[in-house]
Amino acid sequence: MLVHGSDRQTLAPNDRAALYGDALFETLLWSQTHLVLAPLHWQRLLSGAARLQITLDPQVLQAFVTDIEATLKTQASDKFCAVRVSVHRSVDARGYAFSDQTTPELVCLINTAPMSSPRPVDLGVSPIHLARQPLLAGLKHANRLEQVMASQSLADQGYEDGLMCLETGPVVCTTRANVYALIDDVWHTPLLNDAGVAGTRRAWFLQESEQGFWQTKESELTLDQLYQADAVMISNALRGFQEVGSIAGRPLRASPQIARVKQRYADALAPEAC
Template structure:
């Protein structure tokens, strides 16, 4: 990544680098957003900003002004008309050693642009991960910076033929994939795990819940997922990704899933044909 691909701020002051005492670096004290860029503009911008502000408020971090943030994002993306990925990282800012939150801290904001990942070669092949996600309602739903659970889960396999891993929580319930939410089609409905004890309230997940009749949150066991009529993963960068195999369980293309992908493509052209 070149210096042209990143912009770092303390408050609104432009910095050359992140401070070594930044609490995001030391403690994961912050939140982030990862957005798809299409035709030079970030997709689902308002939803991402709303989630960033919600997460910052939950952690007691001052969020940047939305208009200022969009101006800085547009400046970073200027001249980048093709598809890509934009990442926003907001930390509490700098602070001394120790967990105590500083009385006053100027938040750090890091904006960076990245290439779009290659398209999936076809229906995903996924596996169950051994790692179990901790139950922590105080952080549930947030896209906070501490992603060690996901890092360790993703480190469980190197086989390039496996595209993703599904995680259970500490109580044995289905939680999510390492980098996506999961939906299972059960009795004619799209169901996704709740995020009140762990997991991330994804932007693509929210779109499905808001736009698909009968889509809902539910408590799902591994057997529910393995016995589903269809399965897909979703996130804000890659949209809706059908799952073709989970261990010994395989799924043929499902018409309801194909229609859901078309519906998303009509609503958000960035995902058309995905």
């Protein structure tokens, strides 16, 4: 574990990420020589800090990133790693309020990245719903209890991952990925106004749409629409874009457009593209 500006290898006893989940984090892919799509991660982290009123100085973040990259180039030059960078709000006083903030704690954890299977993913449907909270919608904050409980429920059913919905029905995401459904040649991805994380691969996908590589629309999607879609895929930073083969045991259609997305994304992984 790396802690910015410190030789400590543990969190402070009053760390607010541990006490309250009062933190943001990014999970990046180190691809042997570089952090993939890193600017999208730092942009989201700084934006999230501003929304939560965490006093994160961009120059302090950049200095920490430089240290992380130096460590990775020395210790993981031939490896694929999962790199978690988190920003923990720092307050000297006890309690929830944060009027007397100090410089936030920056922490980095480095682990071996999971292997991504080329086979389509079989998703379950989580019986645990996401709560509506517009204040936190889109943010990758450290309070992940909904995902923790949903993941265990899905594991008990034999699924590695599954869809999560609002209580009113719309699909938002999986426990760890954004969702896309191909309907009439348009890739629809759920609105994230009330819940969910605005993923960096989702941001990349929408940017590529603006460049004319495919058509996208942020929409309210139901499970029935996913069952009837021409194709469904999911994405996150470590596994990229994956085709969904079935949902709750119901086979889905496949489309060559998924291979097109995967190839475009593979091109984006090249060092010169990042």
